[in-house]
Amino acid sequence: MFIALVLISVILWMVYEQCRMWRVLRRSAQPASRRRALPLLGHAYLLFGSDADRMRRLDAMGREAIEKGGIVATWFGRTLYTITSDAVVAELALRQCLAKTAMSDILRHLCGNGSVVAPIEIWRSRRKLITPIFSTKHLRDSFATFSRKSAELSERLRPAAGRGTLSIAKYLSTYTLESVCGESNEKDRSEFLCAFEEFCRIALLRMSNPLLAVEAVFKLNPNYTSYYRSIKVMWDFIDEIINSKKGLRKNKNANTNEDIKHPKSFMELLMCAPGAGGAPGGGGTPRAVELREEMLVLALAGGDTSAVAASFLCCLLAHHPRVQDRLYEELLEVLGERTSIEVEDLPKLKYMEAVINESLRLYPPVPNIIRKVPKDITLPSGATLLADSALLVSVRSVQRSAAQWGRDADLFDPDRFLRGDTRHPHAFIPFGLGPRNCVGYRYAIMSIKTVVAALLRDYKFLPPSPPPPSPLSGDTDKLFSLKFDIMLRDMGGFKLKLESRRI
Numbered sequence: 180m181f182i183a184l185v186l187i188s189v190i191l192w193m194v195y196e197q198c199r200m201w202r203v204l205r206r207s208a209q210p211a212s213r214r215r216a217l218p219l220l221g222h223a224y225l226l227f228g229s230d231a232d233r234m235r236r237l238d239a240m241g242r243e244a245i246e247k248g249g250i251v252a253t254w255f256g257r258t259l260y261t262i263t264s265d266a267v268v269a270e271l272a273l274r275q276c277l278a279k280t281a282m283s284d285i286l287r288h289l290c291g292n293g294s295v296v297a298p299i300e301i302w303r304s305r306r307k308l309i310t311p312i313f314s315t316k317h318l319r320d321s322f323a324t325f326s327r328k329s330a331e332l333s334e335r336l337r338p339a340a341g342r343g344t345l346s347i348a349k350y351l352s353t354y355t356l357e358s359v360c361g362e363s364n365e366k367d368r369s370e371f372l373c374a375f376e377e378f379c380r381i382a383l384l385r386m387s388n389p390l391l392a393v394e395a396v397f398k399l400n401p402n403y404t405s406y407y408r409s410i411k412v413m414w415d416f417i418d419e420i421i422n423s424k425k426g427l428r429k430n431k432n433a434n435t436n437e438d439i440k441h442p443k444s445f446m447e448l449l450m451c452a453p454g455a456g457g458a459p460g461g462g463g464t465p466r467a468v469e470l471r472e473e474m475l476v477l478a479l480a481g482g483d484t485s486a487v488a489a490s491f492l493c494c495l496l497a498h499h500p501r502v503q504d505r506l507y508e509e510l511l512e513v514l515g516e517r518t519s520i521e522v523e524d525l526p527k528l529k530y531m532e533a534v535i536n537e538s539l540r541l542y543p544p545v546p547n548i549i550r551k552v553p554k555d556i557t558l559p560s561g562a563t564l565l566a567d568s569a570l571l572v573s574v575r576s577v578q579r580s581a582a583q584w585g586r587d588a589d590l591f592d593p594d595r596f597l598r599g600d601t602r603h604p605h606a607f608i609p610f611g612l613g614p615r616n617c618v619g620y621r622y623a624i625m626s627i628k629t630v631v632a633a634l635l636r637d638y639k640f641l642p643p644s645p646p647p648p649s650p651l652s653g654d655t656d657k658l659f660s661l662k663f664d665i666m667l668r669d670m671g672g673f674k675l676k677l678e679s680r681r682i
């Protein structure tokens with residue numbers, strides 16, 4: 180009798196849920212996904228399985244949005260998730276929807292109220308805190324760090340040149356992390372990078388499974404200890420930087436010759452920002468937390484994204500020798516007799532910029548941007564983004580939509596950025612758009628240009644051995660085994676070979 184009652188209740192609840200979903204969908208007038216939504220899970224089950232499966236299904240959802248005219252309605256748990264591949268919808272929504280969704284709460288275990296995940300009220304003050312450190316002056320100063328660190332990277336790679344396949348991502352992660360954080364102990368740095376990898380792996384499990392998002396359920400999961408251990412390793416790394424910089428600053432007056440020779444790292448700039456814990460007159464526990472959170476955001480948002488972007492780019496160059504040769508010629512032309520690149524050279528590297536953009540178009544390190552919808556927003560198509568639903572902008576699909584990029588949208592063709600083809604101004608959004616866009620995009624482009632120029636000057640990039648299936652069809656995705664944790668990555672480890680250009 181009891182079992183029968185439970186069964187009837189479950190069936191009634193399922194019917195109620197189904198009706199609720201139909202009602203919501205009708206009100207939104209959005210095209211529903213052809214994939215079946217399960218009670219309780221919605222489409223979240225599509226994120227189960229291997230990394231490759233998850234990536235394939237996410238891409239398929241993005242493609243479905245393209246087929247359906249730019250949006251498709253899906254369910255994550257009980258929440259309506261509109262997926263869009265449309266530049267117009269992306270622009271409209273990212274300007275108006277500034278809050279992050281419950282999915283970001285998982286990242287808040289690591290970054291607290293760091294700008295990238297903070298609730299709107301806190302985000303506004305955090306954005307004010309970090310924006311000044313991205314001023315043109317500080318960016319020019321950062322070039323000295325990029326230049327020094329990329330020369331060191333090039334030297335570090337020397338023993339690997341001519342010696343078979345290597346994984347370039349590991350080297351580039353060290354470069355980007357050191358550029359943002361300044362010097363750090365090699366063991367701590369590699370522990371930090373491993374901890375972040377582990378955190379991303381488990382965070383993704385939690386984001387993909389609404390049940391694991393519940394802390395009480397997650398406590399029973401075998402990954403629980405490792406999750407919080409990795410967070411602690413990252414916090415310790417940042418605290419160590421804060422403490423060492425505090426010690427240094429006590430012994431040094433601002434703007435000494437030392438500062439001019441080695442301009443402040445981004446971490447130091449943040450510590451001196453008005454209102455941050457390290458500023459004169461600052462201090463106190465909340466300020467220290469604020470500083471730690473934003474430093475962590477800078478280390479992760481700033482370090483890993485740029486390393487992933489530069490890694491995709493180097494691998495694409497290895498497989499496209501003609502593009503690589505043209506890039507090298509441009510570099511020689513700009514450098515003339517000089518051997519090292521100057522900050523004034525960067526804007527002259529036009530083809531380099533087109534190659535970076537094309538790589539970011541096909542392989543955006545942040546392939547999805549997720550926001551909470553604050554109020555009903557009517558779209559030009561007549562469909563509505565409903566208040567309290569969520570929106571997933573599939574950056575990868577927006578940037579591969581044939582409507583904007585033509586029938587050859589999947590091909591690697593940097594010239595498309597030089598031809599001046601007409602397209603929607605927001606058909607290219609690797610750094611997001613609107614008030615909550617990437618605050619570090621100019622920094623990222625400078626950093627990538629500098630390191631790629633330094634490596635290209637010293638080495639030729641070659642495909643790994645054995646090379647992956649030939650991309651003769653033009654589909655560069657065959658070059659990579661893509662996965663998506665918090666970022667887009669190559670499970671193959673971004674492999675390539677280097678040949679020294681020095682005789």
Ligand code: HEM
Nearest residue numbers: 294295480481484485488545609610611615617618619623
């Ligand atoms: C190729 C490299 C990079 C890519 C593709 C990238 C991409 C993005 C994207 C798409 C967002 C917006 C996320 C959203 O709308 O929810 C974002 C936010 C952010 N990025 Fe970047 N980023 C890169 C490099 C950097 C660098 C180098 C820094 C700093 C040194 C940085 C700092 C930030 C911060 C602080 C935010 C949060 C902004 C806010 O919420 O107000 N990023 N990034």
